[in-house]
Amino acid sequence: MKRILTSLFGVFCVLGLLAEDVQFRAQAPNRVIAGKPFQLTYTINQRARDLQPPEFNGFDYLAGPYTSQSSSTSFVNGKRSSTFTLTYTYTLMGLDPGDFTIGPASITCDGQKYTSNGVRITVLPPDQNAQPSNQSSQSGQSGSTGSTSSTSSARSGDIFVRTVVTKTNVYEQEALQVSYRLYVAGVDFAQMGNTIKLPEFTGFLKQELELGDRQFELEHYNNRNYQAVTLVSYLLYPQHAGDLKIEPAQFEAILREQVRRQSRSIFDDFFGTYENVSRSLTAPATTIHVKALPNGKPANFSGGVGQFTLTPSISTTDLQANDAVTLTIDIKGSGNMKLLKTPSVDWPEGFEPYDPKVTNNYKTTASGYSGSKTIEYLAIPRAAGQYTIPALSFSYFDIQSGQYKTLSTPEYTLNVRRAPGQAANEGEAQTYTAVNKENIKELGTDIRYINPNMPPVNNRVASSALSIKALLFLDLIVLVLAMLIYIIFRRYMRENADASHMRYKRASKVAQKRLKLAQTLLTGDNSAFYAEIEKAAFSYLSDRLRIPTAELTKDNIADLLRQKGVDNALIDQVTEVLSTAEFARYAPTSGSEKQALYDATVNIINLLENQKI
Amino acid sequence: MKLLVILLATIFAQANEQYAAGNYAEAAAMYQQVLAEQPSATAYYNLGNAYFKQGELSQSILAYERSLRLDPQNKDARYNLRFAQSRITDNITDNQAFFLSTFLSNVRNLLRQSTWTWLSLVSFVLCLAMALLFLLSSNTIAKKTGFSLAVILLVFALSSLAAAHSLDKRDTLRQEAIITQGIVTAKASPDRSGTELFTLHEGTKVRITETLNEWCNVTVGNYQGWIQSQNLERI
Numbered sequence: 090m091k092r093i094l095t096s097l098f099g100v101f102c103v104l105g106l107l108a109e110d111v112q113f114r115a116q117a118p119n120r121v122i123a124g125k126p127f128q129l130t131y132t133i134n135q136r137a138r139d140l141q142p143p144e145f146n147g148f149d150y151l152a153g154p155y156t157s158q159s160s161s162t163s164f165v166n167g168k169r170s171s172t173f174t175l176t177y178t179y180t181l182m183g184l185d186p187g188d189f190t191i192g193p194a195s196i197t198c199d200g201q202k203y204t205s206n207g208v209r210i211t212v213l214p215p216d217q218n219a220q221p222s223n224q225s226s227q228s229g230q231s232g233s234t235g236s237t238s239s240t241s242s243a244r245s246g247d248i249f250v251r252t253v254v255t256k257t258n259v260y261e262q263e264a265l266q267v268s269y270r271l272y273v274a275g276v277d278f279a280q281m282g283n284t285i286k287l288p289e290f291t292g293f294l295k296q297e298l299e300l301g302d303r304q305f306e307l308e309h310y311n312n313r314n315y316q317a318v319t320l321v322s323y324l325l326y327p328q329h330a331g332d333l334k335i336e337p338a339q340f341e342a343i344l345r346e347q348v349r350r351q352s353r354s355i356f357d358d359f360f361g362t363y364e365n366v367s368r369s370l371t372a373p374a375t376t377i378h379v380k381a382l383p384n385g386k387p388a389n390f391s392g393g394v395g396q397f398t399l400t401p402s403i404s405t406t407d408l409q410a411n412d413a414v415t416l417t418i419d420i421k422g423s424g425n426m427k428l429l430k431t432p433s434v435d436w437p438e439g440f441e442p443y444d445p446k447v448t449n450n451y452k453t454t455a456s457g458y459s460g461s462k463t464i465e466y467l468a469i470p471r472a473a474g475q476y477t478i479p480a481l482s483f484s485y486f487d488i489q490s491g492q493y494k495t496l497s498t499p500e501y502t503l504n505v506r507r508a509p510g511q512a513a514n515e516g517e518a519q520t521y522t523a524v525n526k527e528n529i530k531e532l533g534t535d536i537r538y539i540n541p542n543m544p545p546v547n548n549r550v551a552s553s554a555l556s557i558k559a560l561l562f563l564d565l566i567v568l569v570l571a572m573l574i575y576i577i578f579r580r581y582m583r584e585n586a587d588a589s590h591m592r593y594k595r596a597s598k599v600a601q602k603r604l605k606l607a608q609t610l611l612t613g614d615n616s617a618f619y620a621e622i623e624k625a626a627f628s629y630l631s632d633r634l635r636i637p638t639a640e641l642t643k644d645n646i647a648d649l650l651r652q653k654g655v656d657n658a659l660i661d662q663v664t665e666v667l668s669t670a671e672f673a674r675y676a677p678t679s680g681s682e683k684q685a686l687y688d689a690t691v692n693i694i695n696l697l698e699n700q701k702i
Numbered sequence: 703m704k705l706l707v708i709l710l711a712t713i714f715a716q717a718n719e720q721y722a723a724g725n726y727a728e729a730a731a732m733y734q735q736v737l738a739e740q741p742s743a744t745a746y747y748n749l750g751n752a753y754f755k756q757g758e759l760s761q762s763i764l765a766y767e768r769s770l771r772l773d774p775q776n777k778d779a780r781y782n783l784r785f786a787q788s789r790i791t792d793n794i795t796d797n798q799a800f801f802l803s804t805f806l807s808n809v810r811n812l813l814r815q816s817t818w819t820w821l822s823l824v825s826f827v828l829c830l831a832m833a834l835l836f837l838l839s840s841n842t843i844a845k846k847t848g849f850s851l852a853v854i855l856l857v858f859a860l861s862s863l864a865a866a867h868s869l870d871k872r873d874t875l876r877q878e879a880i881i882t883q884g885i886v887t888a889k890a891s892p893d894r895s896g897t898e899l900f901t902l903h904e905g906t907k908v909r910i911t912e913t914l915n916e917w918c919n920v921t922v923g924n925y926q927g928w929i930q931s932q933n934l935e936r937i
Contacts, residue, residue, distance in 0.1 A: 536782040539721055539751045543714045544742035555819040557870055560863065564826050571830035578838050 111135050111198055115205040117191070120307035122314050123183045124215050126151055129191065131177040131205055135198045140177050143192035147212070153179035183212035186309075213309035247274045247313070250320065250340050250372040258378045261327055262394035262425045263488050264457030266298070268322040269338055269372050272308070272315040281320065282341025282367055292333040292379075293325040296453055324453055326425055330381030338372040382486050387493055391432060393485030395424015395457060401481070401498035410473050410508040416466040418481065418498060423459035424488075426451045432483050434466045437476040442468040473507040589635045596632035600625050600694050604687070611683050618683055619674035622690055626667060629694055643667050655700055662693050710736050714745065721748065726755040743773030750779070754786055759905045760882045760935075762786050767880070767907075767937045771873070774811055790905035792922075815869035822862035829855035879920070879934040881906045886934075888927025892917035899927040908934060 117129040131140060131154075140154065154177040162171035183189075188211050193204045248271070255266040271281075300319055308317040320340065327333055345363045382394070397420050404415040416434060420426075426449070436442045446467070451460025470476065482497035555563075592599075603625035610618040631638040634649050643664070650660050666689050673682065717732035730752035736745045750765030766783035769776060813821075832855060835848030872878065881902050889896030892914045902908070902922060908929070912919035917928045 537778045539748040544744045560819045
């Protein structure tokens with residue numbers, strides 16, 4: 090027997106160990122109505138004792154603790170599992186409306202102390218039953234919590250649907266939440282009917298919100314406490330400015346109503362007869378005032394409205410050509426993440442960019458999408474060098490401050506090293522392969538830049554300007570001048586020509602004169618005679634050939650005569666005379682020789698005179 | 703006078719800064735202030751750039767044209783004018799224009815009017831000198847060279863004179879104009895009810911042959927029609 094007991098004890102110990110950790114929890118409704126009792130329970134899954142409750146500040150302690158325990162054992166697929174629950178229940182009552190906290194309780198289990206969680210309880214004011222008519226006035230007064238009941242006038246039973254919007258004054262693209270909330274009080278609500286007609290939400294982009302577990306909860310509204318539940322909820326993004334109207338929504342509720350019959354049987358009284366009654370509920374229309382985004386949108390405006398932060402990062406700044414580099418930007422925040430444009434990176438020339446990879450990681454929340462959007466830009470540099478990736482900027486409209494904000498990444502400088510294969514200067518065996526020549530790649534065209542130099546302020550243009558009239562006048566003057574020059578020169582030439590002609594005509598006479606003088610010298614001085622003969626010959630030739638004496642030499646006379654067409658025999662004679670005269674001047678000669686020379690001179694002059702020169 | 707010069711230089715420098723900062727409208731206004739006092743090729747050129755950057759194609763073409771009137775050798779202005787003209791909608795194909803006349807007018811536009819007049823005068827003087835050489839020289843070679851040079855120089859002097867005269871006419875009559883309106887419809891007669899002949903777009907250069915009240919008879923390529931004068935601006 091003792092053995093069995095010990096073994097049983099052992100089994101229990103093992104079970105105790107197998108059981109999960111001790112769980113000690115406090116539970117109470119979140120919302121209670123003042124003056125109405127409610128229950129606070131402490132639950133523990135192990136045997137325990139010495140519950141020490143906290144102080145119930147703000148609540149009236151009515152009763153408790155009532156202790157109850159339950160245990161169950163089950164076999165599932167041959168596995169045994171057992172649960173044990175010990176519950177302490179207190180009955181409390183809220184006194185004044187407000188938020189209250191009940192601190193943790195403590196309990197002792199296996200010699201160890203455990204503490205429970207604290208509980209927050211909102212105490213709602215009690216119903217005020219006397220005002221059935223203020224319902225409608227309340228509904229018209231405020232748009233933000235605009236509501237109307239679609240109930241019968243009976244105050245006692247009230248059921249209606251409210252349109253609850255979080256904001257009525259929003260910017261374009263700013264998220265707002267619209268919920269349809271069912272309020273029930275005093276009627277026996279069975280379920281929602283199938284007829285639901287939701288508005289179109291024209292002008293909005295809508296996104297349905299997951300509501301999770303829908304449960305009725307107490308809500309104090311219009312001085313009355315209702316059981317309320319959100320039926321459906323949407324996140325709306327206004328797409329354009331202006332007053333956008335949300336049309337009324339139609340819902341159907343099914344209520345259970347007691348049927349009163351004339352013929353009452355005993356069972357009717359006892360069980361009651363109920364009938365399902367359908368009731369149509371209309372949620373009122375609301376108007377949303379949508380403000381346009383202010384002017385002065387930055388050029389790089391991404392379309393984002395909300396609040397964002399930007400975290401840039403780059404995989405490397407020092408890499409080899411043909412290795413990839415990744416620029417990552419992480420946009421975090423809340424707003425219309427879905428509509429954000431992906432900013433583009435201006436990769437420098439020589440980079441081969443790939444399409445950016447966008448990873449969205451955001452959730453729909455009551456304030457819009459929130460989370461992060463990660464954009465990865467991948468590019469592969471193809472040539473070595475220093476490159477700068479220009480700053481990437483991203484602008485959005487900040488709802489909090491009501492202005493545009495720009496986030497930007499820093500400028501990254503990349504050092505791209507030559508890839509090993511590209512290096513040309515390795516070892517002695519250099520091979521220079523032909524380089525692929527490329528034409529200059531035109532990336533874009535634009536006008537040329539302004540000339541920043543102020544032009545000198547002067548009247549040079551004006552002073553140098555020459556009008557056509559002035560030109561023609563000057564031309565005329567020049568023409569007249571030229572004509573004058575021509576006339577003067579012509580007259581001078583003519584006079585010149587006249588003089589030489591005279592001499593030409595008188596050449597023979599002059600020569601005769603000189604010869605006469607030479608004749609007188611035949612017997613006299615030798616040198617004077619020859620000089621006179623020479624002079625006579627030269628002056629005659631000069632006159633006849635119309636060449637100044639100074640330009641005349643013995644050598645060119647023959648040429649000139651030949652040009653004039655004199656026959657060679659005569660030319661020989663002329664040269665003979667001239668050389669004899671020159672030669673004999675300084676040598677002693679006889680009188681007969683002089684006579685011969687004299688005769689020869691007279692002879693050639695006569696002969697030349699007859700020639701047509 | 704000295705003060706005005708300094709003031710103009712300051713405005714010009716400020717305009718350059720505004721342009722560099724991308725405030726093209728402010729820059730354009732300042733260049734116009736400078737131009738009102740002192741028209742210059744550079745200021746017109748910069749004004750044209752400021753207009754172009756604002757997308758005002760016709761105004762920029764006007765400014766470039768005016769800049770080139772003052773300084774025909776400004777390569778940048780010529781380039782930018784061609785660039786701006788490449789953006790205009792109208793593609794003018796003048797089938798009747800003889801290629802030589804286009805060539806001649808291009809040659810004419812290479813120099814300023816005063817340059818052409820001076821050139822004409824100098825070449826005329828040289829021509830006369832050569833003529834005198836021909837008339838008075840007794841040397842055969844000198845005579846021959848003198849004669850041929852004189853003829854060439856005379857031709858040059860006369861054509862320079864013609865160029866100068868043509869430029870003078872252009873600058874005094876101001877027959878060339880730029881369409882400033884986005885789209886203009888040319889009519890067959892100078893009134894609104896006239897038959898619509900053809901449409902012209904902003905920036906197109908036209909030639910005004912006749913004016914009647916507020917209507918201008920314009921020629922573009924092979925087309926001729928009447929346009930209201932508020933739709934165009936003379937260069």
